[in-house]
Amino acid sequence: WVGSRHLRRRSAKALTTNTRNQLSSPEIRGVWLTTTDSQVFNSPKNIAEAMDFLANTGFNLVFPVVWNNGATLYPSRLMRDTVGLEIDPRFTGRDPLAELIQAAKNVGLAVIPWFEYGFACSYNQKGGRILAQKPDWAARDSQGNLLTKNNFEWLNAFDPQVQDFVIGLILEVIKNYDIAGIQGDDRLPALPSEGGYDTQTVQRYIQQFNQEPPKNHKDAQWLQWRADLLTDFLTRLYRQVVVINPNLIISIAPSPYPWGLQEYLQDNQAWVDQGLVDMMHPQFYRRDFASYKQLVDRLVNDQLNPVQLSTVIPGILIKSGSYRISSQDLVQAIEYNRDRGLAGEVLFFYEGLRQDNDTLAKALRSHVYAQSVPFNTAQVKAQGFTHRRVGAEYRYIDRFGNLVTQPEFDWLDSFQEERARVRMGYKWGYIDKTGYLITRLEFDQADQFAEGLARVKIGSRYGYINLSGQWVISPQFDQATRFSEGLAAVKVEDQWGYIDKIGKWAIPTQFDQAELFSEGLAAVQLAFQYGYCDSTGQLVIPANFDAAGTFAQGLAPVQLRDRWGYINPTGELVIEPQFDAAQPFSQELAAVKIESFWGYINQKGDQVISPEFDQVKPFSDGLAPIQMGKRWGYIRNLFEKS
Structure with missing residues (x-):
């Protein structure tokens, strides 16, 4: 491991008799x-x-x-x-x-x-x-x-x-x-x-x-x-x-x-x-x-x-x-x-x-x-x-469904930027595509890599490591997001702001909540309502929404009262609020929830894949992971833009 620091922070507290009994240890x-x-x-x-x-x-x-x-x-x-x-x-x-x-x-x-x-x-x-x-x-x-x-x-x-x-x-x-x-x-x-x-x-x-x-x-x-x-x-x-x-x-x-x-x-x-x-x-x-x-x-x-x-x-x-x-x-x-x-x-x-x-x-x-x-x-x-662990192995497959060699951990994630997060017991680390650990298994929480950095947590603090597993921004934040468009949202005490890739403040702490930048805008919360700011911290879409997601392909999901719809970068509603939940667009489609099931709509708001799935994820490389009952599989994007 070539990380520059090895930190251990614990916040364990003494157990009371009641807590001890709950553990039911023999x-x-x-x-x-x-x-x-x-x-x-x-x-x-x-x-x-x-x-x-x-x-x-x-x-x-x-x-x-x-x-x-x-x-x-x-x-x-x-x-x-x-x-x-x-x-x-x-x-x-x-x-x-x-x-x-x-x-x-x-x-x-x-x-x-x-x-x-x-x-x-x-x-x-x-x-x-x-x-x-x-x-x-x-x-x-x-x-x-x-x-x-x-x-x-x-x-x-x-x-x-x-x-x-x-x-x-x-x-x-x-x-x-x-x-x-x-x-x-x-x-x-x-x-x-x-x-x-x-x-x-x-x-x-x-x-x-x-x-x-x-x-x-x-x-x-x-x-x-x-x-x-x-x-x-x-x-x-x-x-x-x-x-x-x-x-x-x-x-x-x-x-x-x-x-x-x-x-x-x-x-x-x-x-x-x-x-x-x-x-x-x-x-x-x-x-x-x-x-x-x-x-x-x-x-x-x-x-x-x-x-x-x-x-x-x-x-x-x-x-x-x-x-x-x-x-x-x-x-x-x-x-x-x-x-x-x-x-x-x-x-x-x-x-x-x-x-x-x-x-x-x-x-x-x-x-x-x-x-x-x-x-x-x-x-x-x-x-x-x-x-x-016995009889429950995770494996990697290629895009054709063929099994490929995989390391033995309790949990594996997909690869992003040639790295995948893995977990053993209570701790996380990262591997490269050969299965070699580029970090120790020492993180209490770990995200996938984005723009060359990964958000990780040790004890109660978040920081960032690079693709070699070295600390770039030491653990110091109460909350944090991954990097997007060169910025990451971080929380210090009760306020959120944004830092750049060397840990310097790009937008000082001022928001009650802050989300990822996408297409030049980020959803932020002020006084219990959401709007969008630009990379200078200026609010360019007023905080009029009950909840908000990230922009993708020119649209962002927003919530008004108990329904979700989509706005464009000017803040105009282009798909009226009508869904129980909504995800950002990806490859011309967005997952939306109607009552208890998920399906997909196009950018006009038309339903192109009927809601029949228990859980879904966005499309990538023409495929989207979906869950029906207890099983996961993939559906293919057959939608053609007209």
């Missing part, structure tokens, strides 16, 4: 199960005992680790074929994942396997067994060294073979086990921001930006570009998982935003914006309630809107080394989650519940988890985007 009570500092996986008996204990404590979801330190906790054919190790040697001859799934099922717990290591390959082992077999898979820092951070060594998360390997592990699990979903974390998808300096990734950057990546690994453009590559990976993972089983939950437990973006290229804001996660568990690992509360408040007030908050189930640290949270702080954190509209939490990790004669578990059981709540996969999935 309460999620999860816990992570590790192999570190834990005996749970050591035997089927231990696993069964742990599942019984969790169910009796009030939990409904477990996240068992299945991938760490370069080994799996289930027999993996992919690992056997790749590095010659089928399963973690501690569990040879067993299948701990299968044992846990059965034990959890026996007591009504849902299971989401946790791929803990993600793109990390080893800890203090110089790459371990994976890089011993696949040295080309190593991630590199700016000095060309094996990428290492906090003693973890990393695979190159941007390498297609590495990505295929990690996705392969995940697909192996979802095909072979009865699970509720899959989970990545602060290492999936992730890469320390010191990485990305391998030859392959550097060449990709040079090809796009015609320059070497900066040595400063936190350079804004370099950082965001690599984070977007990981978002692309998550998009691919999401699609492959839901194609196999659309009911599976995509769960991610990233580092808190924006720290995770700066340190591990985890743009979890984009993941939620694009609808790539069904549940997100930011690791709010703080050791006092005040610090935890601060992270929750920032999430609710500044980062996500109320609808997006339904996906967020924070991670709470209850044990790390010698640290264990107090019962009071744990209960207070959970109560605060509910108060701020967060319908659950995941605790790290299981063994903390068992310390000091199960002190924390007893506190949960006697208070916030006193009543059991079943985990409901269908409710979680219903709040996401999977059901809108």
Whole structure:
């Protein structure tokens, strides 16, 4: 992306209890199960005992680790074929994942396997067994060294073979086990921001930006570009998982935003914006309630809107080394989650519940988890985007009706000026005719391009970008229209005016409402009535109409009382008001509504296509899109000007 700025503005407000209830989010009570500092996986008996204990404590979801330190906790054919190790040697001859799934099922717990290591390959082992077999898979820092951070060594998360390997592990699990979903974390998808300096990734950057990546690994453009590559990976993972089983939950437990973006290229804001996660568990690992509360408040007030908050189930640290949270702080954190509209939490990790004669578990059981709540996969999935994507693809056709290659987004628009707007999740962006994104998917609203510029909205403000995706006029207006005849109508506070293509005022704010210029005139509102001004701002057709549209082919639709007709550029009525609604002319015809249906008239006002359509659009290239019932099609313009 070559935009000059990356803006994020949120106006999310705290949810009240009533708002929270309206979201109907299922309460999620999860816990992570590790192999570190834990005996749970050591035997089927231990696993069964742990599942019984969790169910009796009030939990409904477990996240068992299945991938760490370069080994799996289930027999993996992919690992056997790749590095010659089928399963973690501690569990040879067993299948701990299968044992846990059965034990959890026996007591009504849902299971989401946790791929803990993600793109990390080893800890203090110089790459371990994976890089011993696949040295080309190593991630590199700016000095060309094996990428290492906090003693973890990393695979190159941007390498297609590495990505295929990690996705392969995940697909192996979802095909072979009865699970509720899959989970990545602060290492999936992730890469320390010191990485990305391998030859392959550097060449990709040079090809796009015609320059070497900066040595400063936190350079804004370099950082965001690599984070977007990981978002692309998550998009691919999401699609492959839901194609196999659309009911599976995509769960991610990233580092808190924006720290995770700066340190591990985890743009979890984009993941939620694009609808790539069904549940997100930011690791709010703080050791006092005040610090935890601060992270929750920032999430609710500044980062996500109320609808997006339904996906967020924070991670709470209850044990790390010698640290264990107090019962009071744990209960207070959970109560605060509910108060701020967060319908659950995941605790790290299981063994903390068992310390000091199960002190924390007893506190949960006697208070916030006193009543059991079943985990409901269908409710979680219903709040996401999977059901809108599986089996519902948009495609491009040429003018002969032939299918052409199309990118995969939730929604596509037609091309204007070689660009089309697209949407993924809650956000918009733009593609060229090859399907390449010329902008990031970051806009809250986006229009088609007109005269080389597109109106876009970020947060509550409108601005304009050019065909390269760069900001030309920064977001600053309360409302705005697209450009037409070199001018765009914009609103500042309560008044409208017009700007030129570099953002300078051409007509100062003075109107109550303002529309597009067309044929030298624009409809404007003054004191609840509409008239037309010229490009100097002078009112040339008095404000005598109740509503007004744009001029096209010498005529403009206007409303008098409850009927629409058409005027010429002098303001004279040439087609008397008689229609329930009316659109501008295009290719000698205008769509008009008579009672409940739309048809088309000519410039004399004669009805040439009878009103029989539920919805219509203007003619273009001899064709007009029309809707009858629930279906859209096209009609051809057979009208000949006499």
